[in-house]
Amino acid sequence: MxxxxxxxxxxxxxxxxxxxxxxxxxxxxxxxxxxxxxxxxxxxxxxxxxxxxxxxxxxxxxxxxxxxxxxxxxxxxxxxxxxxxxxxxxxxxxxxxxxxxxxxxxxxxxxxxxxxxxxxxxxxxxxxxxxxxxxxxxxxxxxxxxxxxxxxxxxxxxxxxxxxxxxxxxxxxxxxxxxxxxxxxxxxxxxxxxxxxxxxxxxxxxxxxxxxxxxxxxxxxxSNVKDLLTIKLAAAESEIISRITSENPLFRYESASNSIKVECINIGKETSVIINQIQNAGAVIERIYTQGTNLESIYLKLTGKELRD
Amino acid sequence: MFRLLKKDVILFLHDRRSVILTFLLPVILITLFAFAYGSIGNYDGRSEPVKLLVTDLDKTKISKEIVYKIDSLQDIITVVSDSLRSKELVIKGEYACALIIYKGFNDSLEYGNTMPVELVFDRSREMEISILQQNLISILMSATGEIMIKKNIEKYLNELFPDEENDFSDEIAGSVINNESNKQVIKWTPIVGIRNDTKLGLIQAVAGTAILMLLFSVAGVGTSILEEKENGTINRLLYSPLKGSTILYSKMLFAFFISILQLTAMFSFAWLILNMDMNVNIPALILMIIATSFAVSSLGICLAAVAKTRQQAQNLSTIIILVMSAIGGSMIPLFIMPPILQKIAILSINYWGIQGFYDIFWRVLPLEGILPKILILMCTGVVLTLASIQLFKKRIMKM
Missing domain, CATH: 3.40.50.300 (P-loop containing nucleotide triphosphate hydrolases)
Structure with a gap:
């Protein structure tokens, strides 16, 4: 057209x-x-x-x-x-x-x-x-x-x-x-x-x-932008955290928020597996956040800046 | 308190329109009005000289002496012309009056008859006529009065006492030589403003005000183009199959139409309510309304084309319209303005419009006498329209 x-x-x-x-x-x-x-x-x-x-x-x-x-x-x-x-x-x-x-x-x-x-x-x-x-x-x-x-x-x-x-x-x-x-x-x-x-x-x-x-x-x-899964832990136990990160190199620990962050290709399918892995390592999960790929993140990735009004 | 005051001062100074209207415009108008009322640039407190057309058809020693004496006065500048041309120039409004000394002036003086001297004048030029009145009577009386009165008395006494020798005529002549009735030595003949019942003040009020208000309303139409540009409707019109030139021409046509309507309404009001005499050359009046409307509407559109924003157009229009109206005779009748301002006045549309309506209602000129003013207004309109089209193509229609 x-x-x-x-x-x-x-x-x-x-x-x-x-x-x-x-x-x-x-x-x-x-x-x-x-x-x-x-x-x-x-x-x-x-x-x-x-x-x-x-x-x-x-x-x-x-x-x-x-x-x-x-x-x-x-x-x-x-x-x-x-x-x-x-x-x-x-x-x-x-x-x-x-x-x-x-x-x-x-x-x-x-x-x-x-x-x-x-x-x-x-x-x-x-x-x-x-x-x-x-x-x-x-x-x-x-x-x-x-x-x-x-x-x-x-x-x-x-x-x-x-x-x-x-x-x-x-x-x-x-x-x-x-x-x-x-x-x-x-x-x-x-x-x-x-x-x-x-x-x-x-x-x-x-x-x-x-x-x-x-x-x-x-x-x-x-843009190669992936969904993001954030799991907030109830307590910051260093032994458990090092066990999780050593067994799963793609898991990233953020001490400030006491959270484990994982980039997912398909967040719907991968979430339950990741939760099991963390719980099996002995950690107690306080809250789970998911952030799907959206244009905001794509734009940010492509241009290096946020799209504002 | 001080902060609030400071804030208002800053806001005021940032608002260019307010600053211009508060300071610049009044200064310009005060200067113009001061000029108009003769407070600036006059001749050591005296009025400026009056131009007087003089026609000496008698061409005798005494008539030449009178012309010489008039010319030697500081308050009068004489311009020699023939009688027909003199009357024509007065009718056209180029001169206030003309003095015509007819053939037989000297003989009439010798025989004590009424002197064939006539001053033809424009009734609207009262100030100039009053200056002339004082000067002409005193010159004519000083040059001729004594001879004339003596001859008259001799003639009268000879008729009354034909058999006696009358040697006291000098004594009687001396006692009457300064009599008020002597101003009758000149025949005063108004030749402008006599065929129409409308008073001059009414013509001035209607024509002057109508053109002034017309300028404001047409400037508003022009400004609306910028308003439409700012609110996006011009762009939307351009998205349609319409051409940019069609949009512009329709605005111009609207301004022209509104102008004709407004001027017609003003004159109709003056006719129906203010008893303005409409027993005038109607085709000339229609042409004059069309020409004035065309020139004024073109100016309104051109002002909008020159400005970049609506605000700028409003500022520009206010200044130009008020200044032009002040010098052009909309606010103060042109005939009371000093010559320098009368010369500058020709630069304004108001001048040509008002003078054209004077020609129709006051001078009662035929169509050919008004045509030059109509042509000037039409040409002004054409020039301003062409300029507007170029400016609009560059500024408004450009995306």
């Missing part, structure tokens, strides 16, 4: 993107993960034909962004990072305006608006002015405005920024429903849990470079 080939883009002396390539299949949810300033919005603007790359090619559903701007704009919907709505207009008036830009016949547009309002669960508030809406409701209308021309591809640029958990879940449901209906979704975020939750493929970007990309499983393999 989308082919991005060796794209580079600079703004003055600042290299926003360098040699970026990825493919997105039809019906996929593709996550672009990175901190602020990593180049996510530049990718979005290139995909939307607003910014032309200095080098490289982008083919979207057979159209080249260099000369098929108009065709690409018709198959693509963009949900901007900002709540780009007219606050003095009602939700319905906003939808009529934004949908009207695509020259959709009025009866069809009205039908699309009603359907979209149902999807974002705001049909009951359609006549209220946007300025009376909560942040989460505005975000949902912000998404709705980009869906009215039935795009094949929907680009969501940080759609949950500043949204409370309840509204965030509401937005996730909307995205999952749209994807279920066959829309290809490109999702930029700097929230790991969002990318983990529903992205089929994830591209990790930092300072204009793609560091790694693939499914979560593939990223786990690339």
């Amino acid at each position: 989308i082919e991005v080939r060796a794209v580079s883009k600079s703004f003055g002396n600042i290299k926003a993107l360098e040699n970026v390539s990825f493919d997105i299949e039809k019906g996929e949810i593709f996550g672009i993960l990175g901190p602020n300033g990593a180049g996510k919005s530049t990718i979005v603007n290139i995909l939307n034909t607003l910014v032309k790359p200095d080098m490289g090619d982008v083919i979207i559903d057979g159209f080249n962004i260099r000369n098929d701007d108009d065709s690409i704009k018709l198959i693509m919907g963009v949900v901007p990072q900002e709540i780009a709505l007219y606050e003095e207009l009602s939700a319905y008036e906003n939808l009529m305006f934004w949908g009207g830009l695509y020259n959709i016949p009025k009866p069809e547009l009205k039908k699309n608006i009603n359907k979209t309002l149902e999807i974002v669960d705001l049909a009951g508030r359609k006549d209220d002015r946007i300025k009376t809406f909560s942040g989460g409701m505005k975000r949902r209308i912000n998404i709705a405005c980009s869906m009215l021309h039935n795009p094949k591809i929907l680009v969501l640029d940080e759609p949950t920024a500043g949204v409370d958990p309840q509204n965030r879940n509401h937005i996730f449901e909307v995205i999952e429903r749209l994807n279920y209906e066959g829309i290809t979704i490109i999702y930029t975020t700097h929230y790991m849990e969002e990318a983990e939750r529903f992205c089929d493929k994830i591209s990790i970007i930092d300072v204009g470079h793609i560091i790694a990309q693939g499914t979560l499983k593939e990223l786990r393999q690339i």
Whole structure:
């Protein structure tokens, strides 16, 4: 559906993107993960034909962004990072305006608006002015405005920024429903849990470079990050601890927390074996902690830094 | 207490808009108003000289002497012209008045008849006319009054006592030579502001205020482009099939439309409520409203194009609009301003707009007389529009 080939883009002396390539299949949810300033919005603007790359090619559903701007704009919907709505207009008036830009016949547009309002669960508030809406409701209308021309591809640029958990879940449901209906979704975020939750493929970007990309499983393999099992002992008995560590060289003792730490390839299967080994050595276990591999740990491993807001 | 005060001072100094509005703008306006009221740059406390068009059709020794005497006055600068051209220049508002000494002036003086001298003037230029009134009467009286009055008395006495020798005419002449009624020696003829019932003050109030407020409302429209850029709606519009130029042109069209609507509403209000006489050249009025709206809306958009942020646009608009309105005649009628400010005034849109409406309502000029002002306003609009398009392409539409 989308082919991005060796794209580079600079703004003055600042290299926003360098040699970026990825493919997105039809019906996929593709996550672009990175901190602020990593180049996510530049990718979005290139995909939307607003910014032309200095080098490289982008083919979207057979159209080249260099000369098929108009065709690409018709198959693509963009949900901007900002709540780009007219606050003095009602939700319905906003939808009529934004949908009207695509020259959709009025009866069809009205039908699309009603359907979209149902999807974002705001049909009951359609006549209220946007300025009376909560942040989460505005975000949902912000998404709705980009869906009215039935795009094949929907680009969501940080759609949950500043949204409370309840509204965030509401937005996730909307995205999952749209994807279920066959829309290809490109999702930029700097929230790991969002990318983990529903992205089929994830591209990790930092300072204009793609560091790694693939499914979560593939990223786990690339980064070589493992699950972590932490077993806190009831007492710090040196004889028992040295017995455990000598019999199991992969077991690591941390005196500060009086814990044994073990990296696991499959934490579900390995936990009971490890517990048995520790108990057989005569130790009394006080508490057990598990930490599965997640994007946070992968990002940390790949970039050497934490991804923050 | 001191900390709170210090905090407010720091916040105030960081807010450039507040600093400009508190200090810079008042200083600029005070300077301009001081100029306008003649407190700066005047001639040792005297008013600046009045320019007087003079036409001497008699060309006799006495008429030439009068012209010479007028020219030698410090308060008057004479400009020689023919009578038709003089009247035309006064009607167009380029001069306040013209003195015409008609043929037969000397003969009338000899025979004690009414002197054929006329001062044609613009009623709106009261200050200049009052300066002239004092000077012209005294010169004419000193040059001609004694001869004229003596001749009149002789004529009267000869008619009354045809058989007697009247040698006391000098005595009588001396007693009446300074009589107040002598100002009738000149025929005072207003030729501007006589065909329309609207008072000058009303035209000034409506045209001046309408253009001033128009500038503010159009600047608001211009600023809304930056507001839309800041809240992301411009980008969202660019994501749609719309072209960047379409977005810009629609804003310009909206500003133009609002301007026409506002000016029309202002003049309609003046007509319906303030009894402004609308018995004027309507096509010229429509063209003038369109031209003024075009120039003003282009300026509003251009101010927004020059600024990088909404805040900057607001600051810039406030300063430029107030300064331009002060020098252009929106706040103080231009005819009471000193010549230097009247020259600077041509740099403002307000000047051309207000003068155009004066031409229509006060001078009652035909369309061809107003066309130059309409053309200047249209050209100003075109230049500002082209500049705005280039600036917007570079700044606003750039992602």
